[in-house]
Amino acid sequence: MAKRRTRGKRYPLLIYRRLFSLYAGPLVMLFLVSAAPLGATFVWELPRLQPIRWTLVIIAVISILLLLALFVARWLAFVRCRTNSLLIQVPLYQVVISYGRIRLTRPAEFARIFPPRGQTWSQRRFLESLWGRTVIVVETKGLPLPRWWLRLWLSKYLLLPHDSGFVFAVEDWMGLSQEIDSFRSNWLLRRKEMQVPGTF
Incomplete structure (x- = not known):
């Protein structure tokens, strides 16, 4: 008898990957811009840069910490099917949705749920x-x-903006949809098998 899966595949959330791709470049540049003159002050002891040396250190450290935080967020943000529930994992929190709470799953176009005209300029750039x-x-x-x-x-x-629900932007949306349907069907089947005849 085939072993029943207890959890599905991790589907990274593209919203958080977009956050990393948008800000990683500027943060790397900020680090290089602050680290280069900082290194020069240690090698050549440039007197003009001495007064701002600690400012450069702080900028370099903050940029690296933010870059690491974005990388962790990119890796930790995902959605995954489990035996009895759907797990949404983000860097500092997780949400568990029982299959009994799910009404339906459906594909949709992201722009129809979050119309571009309803977003600010910076949000449109982030979501492009x-x-x-x-x-x-x-x-x-x-x-x-x-x-x-x-x-x-x-x-x-x-x-979901105007109703109860969640929106998952992932690379393999068909795979996620099939897994949710499969795990939910198995959950419903187990619930049915556990019911005792003659009880209500």
């Missing part, structure tokens, strides 16, 4: 690589936690 993508929408019977609380931890582009 996602407008034409197909995403997976998971509609739920209410949110597992208050919306205001979820917004403290999750990107606004993970929450």
Whole structure:
């Protein structure tokens, strides 16, 4: 008998990958711009740079720390099916959605859920690589936690704007959709098998 899977594949969330790709370059440049003259002060002891040496150190350290934080966020942000629930993992938080709460899953175009005209200029720039993508929408019977609380931890582009549910922009949206349907069907089947005849 085939062993039943207890968890599915990790599907990285593109919103957080976009964050890394957008800011990684400027942060690397900021580090180089601050580290180069800093190195010069140690090698040649340039007197003009001595007064700002510690400022350069602080800028270099902050830029590296931010770069590392973005890299960790890129790696830690994903959605994954588990035996009894769907897991949304972001760098500092996780949300667990019971399969019993899910009403339906459907594909949709990202731009139809978050129309470009409703975003600010900076948001449109941030989302430009996602407008034409197909995403997976998971509609739920209410949110597992208050919306205001979820917004403290999750990107606004993970929450369905005008209804209860979640929006997942991932590379393999078909794979994620199939896994959610498969794991949810198995969960429903187990629930049915556990019901005792004659009880209500």
